[in-house]
Amino acid sequence: MLEHFLPLLDVTFLCAASLLLLSIWSEWRQRSKLPLPPGPKRLPIVGNIFQIAVFGSKLWQTALEWRKAYGDMIYLEVVGVPVLIINSHEIAMDLLSKRSSLYSSRPQFVMPTLAGWEWTTAALPYGEKLRKQRAILQKFFLSPDVLNYKDFHQQNCHAFLQGLLSSPERYDRHIHHLAASTLMMNTYGHEGMAQTQCLLLQSEDDPYLQLGEKSARALIDHFSYLFLDFVPWMQLLPEWFPGTGFWKVARMGRELSDKLRYELLTLTKKKMEDGTAKESMTTIFLGDIASNNSANYGTEEGEFANAAAMVFLGKIQTTTAIMNLIHAVLKHPETLRRAQEELDRVIGIDRLPTCEDRDNLPYVNAMCIEVLRWEALGPLGVPHRTTQEDQYRGYRIPEGTLVLSNIWGIANNPDIYPDPLEFKPERWLPGGVNFNSTRPIDFAFGYGRRICPGRIWADNLMFIAAASLLATFNIERVVDASGKPIPLSKHDESSILRSLGPSKCKIEPRSEKAARLICEAVDSL
Numbered sequence: 001m002l003e004h005f006l007p008l009l010d011v012t013f014l015c016a017a018s019l020l021l022l023s024i025w026s027e028w029r030q031r032s033k034l035p036l037p038p039g040p041k042r043l044p045i046v047g048n049i050f051q052i053a054v055f056g057s058k059l060w061q062t063a064l065e066w067r068k069a070y071g072d073m074i075y076l077e078v079v080g081v082p083v084l085i086i087n088s089h090e091i092a093m094d095l096l097s098k099r100s101s102l103y104s105s106r107p108q109f110v111m112p113t114l115a116g117w118e119w120t121t122a123a124l125p126y127g128e129k130l131r132k133q134r135a136i137l138q139k140f141f142l143s144p145d146v147l148n149y150k151d152f153h154q155q156n157c158h159a160f161l162q163g164l165l166s167s168p169e170r171y172d173r174h175i176h177h178l179a180a181s182t183l184m185m186n187t188y189g190h191e192g193m194a195q196t197q198c199l200l201l202q203s204e205d206d207p208y209l210q211l212g213e214k215s216a217r218a219l220i221d222h223f224s225y226l227f228l229d230f231v232p233w234m235q236l237l238p239e240w241f242p243g244t245g246f247w248k249v250a251r252m253g254r255e256l257s258d259k260l261r262y263e264l265l266t267l268t269k270k271k272m273e274d275g276t277a278k279e280s281m282t283t284i285f286l287g288d289i290a291s292n293n294s295a296n297y298g299t300e301e302g303e304f305a306n307a308a309a310m311v312f313l314g315k316i317q318t319t320t321a322i323m324n325l326i327h328a329v330l331k332h333p334e335t336l337r338r339a340q341e342e343l344d345r346v347i348g349i350d351r352l353p354t355c356e357d358r359d360n361l362p363y364v365n366a367m368c369i370e371v372l373r374w375e376a377l378g379p380l381g382v383p384h385r386t387t388q389e390d391q392y393r394g395y396r397i398p399e400g401t402l403v404l405s406n407i408w409g410i411a412n413n414p415d416i417y418p419d420p421l422e423f424k425p426e427r428w429l430p431g432g433v434n435f436n437s438t439r440p441i442d443f444a445f446g447y448g449r450r451i452c453p454g455r456i457w458a459d460n461l462m463f464i465a466a467a468s469l470l471a472t473f474n475i476e477r478v479v480d481a482s483g484k485p486i487p488l489s490k491h492d493e494s495s496i497l498r499s500l501g502p503s504k505c506k507i508e509p510r511s512e513k514a515a516r517l518i519c520e521a522v523d524s525l
């Protein structure tokens with residue numbers, strides 16, 4: 001009986017298989033017929049390289065202008081590499097977050113690889129290593145409770161204020177120290193921050209803090225060598241050949257990269273052995289894997305070393321965010337007055353602000369929100385890379401496309417944020433024009449499976465630093481001999497992260513009482 005059915009089954013199977021193949025083929029044809037997203041005209045071979053080079057590091061502004069002609073998805077090609085710039089939060093969410101299985105890898109740039117940074121969380125392609133490293137960072141940085149970091153942020157802010165009391169003209173260094181030493185302490189338990197200003201010079205010499213700072217800078221600066229990706233044959237030239245300075249930079253990068261990964265970890269392990277280690281991400285993690293008798297101890301420790309070293313990447317952005325706040329107050333003194341009025345009313349003048357005051361300080365909070373929107377720290381984010389071809393809104397996005405979310409463009413879209421170039425914290429207050437709009441915390445830290453794992457940590461430190469600073473200090477512009485205000489410093493926009501140097505200004509305690517409160521807080525540490 002069965003033998004009568006076998007040919008029939010064969011035929012059914014063949015038909016089903018053919019139908020399946022037909023539908024795959026027709027989908028493929030359909031897809032490959034879809035146009036690429038619109039974008040400026042491309043030249044043969046080099047594509048859009050000249051448009052990008054002409055506008056240089058301000059590609060984010062150009063992309064926002066291109067929006068009028070091409071919309072919110074702009075397709076470019078640079079020497080055969082497809083590039084998609086996204087100008088809208090909605091599209092970035094659709095692609096980078098909702099379709100994150102396709103959009104979560106990273107391009108493998110030449111210079112970071114030559115310089116030995118291929119292990120860094122931010123540079124890893126999507127895969128098991130990345131998932132492990134992100135899980136470690138998220139466990140400790142997303143929830144303040146694991147490391148109890150809110151209390152620690154507060155204490156370090158007091159030390160920061162004391163630094164300002166002693167040498168206000170060095171405010172930029174105090175902010176760098178605040179971010180670096182807080183990260184160092186939370187990650188390795190190493191007290192790089194001197195608790196009093198008279199020790200600040202010593203802490204500047206701390207070799208571990210210097211290592212973190214230099215490494216983060218080097219890692220970011222390596223993105224300035226993108227020409228190696230477009231002219232890869234330059235890697236064949238020997239170091240003595242003119243124009244090959246990148247070899248020296250790569251060699252120095254490799255030395256830093258190894259030191260960063262292992263020296264701090266070794267320091268903490270040694271302190272753990274002699275019982276002097278302070279609780280940190282390292283002591284908790286190593287303690288956990290030791291007590292689990294993990295068979296993969298070595299591998300887990302290796303991934304941990306990579307993830308931990310990555311926190312210094314966040315130091316640059318956190319520092320610039322606090323520098324931007326001072327910049328905003330210098331440009332818009334009325335915002336300082338309004339914040340101080342709120343702080344005096346809510347907290348009074350008998351104590352310093354705490355993290356718990358946040359809900360009661362809507363204006364100070366609004367200033368922190370607006371700072372992230374007003375001066376985007378990483379204007380084009382960190383590039384994602386697609387791992388498969390995709391189609392969206394009738395366009396084809398090829399496999400291997402480098403996807404840039406135009407964070408600056410999103411934050412400066414005048415249809416959503418009126419007068420985008422103005423610093424207006426009140427837009428975020430109840431009833432304010434942007435009260436119900438997308439908040440910068442939802443785009444300034446990137447998207448999807450690559451979203452910044454340090455965002456909650458950074459947001460908390462920013463708030464407590466802002467509240468503590470505005471409650472205790474007046475910050476004013478200064479004038480030159482002819483009475484004209486001395487111009488404020490400008491952002492350095494030569495790398496993928498913007499940074500800001502100090503401006504000449506006057507930073508003074510609001511009262512003797514404020515200065516006394518700071519000293520008492522530091523004495524009680």
Ligand code: HEM
Pocket residue numbers: 121122123124134137141310311312313314315317318321377378381382383384444445446447448449450451452453454455457458459
């Ligand atoms: C105001 C401060 C900060 C801003 C604005 C910021 C912003 C960003 C952005 C835009 C990205 C790229 C996300 C993407 O690819 O979609 C990123 C990635 C990253 N950030 Fe932050 N960040 C800040 C602070 C921090 C801190 C404090 C840490 C320390 C834990 C940190 C660690 C990282 C790491 C490890 C990555 C790479 C993640 C990955 O590639 O999967 N960041 N950050």
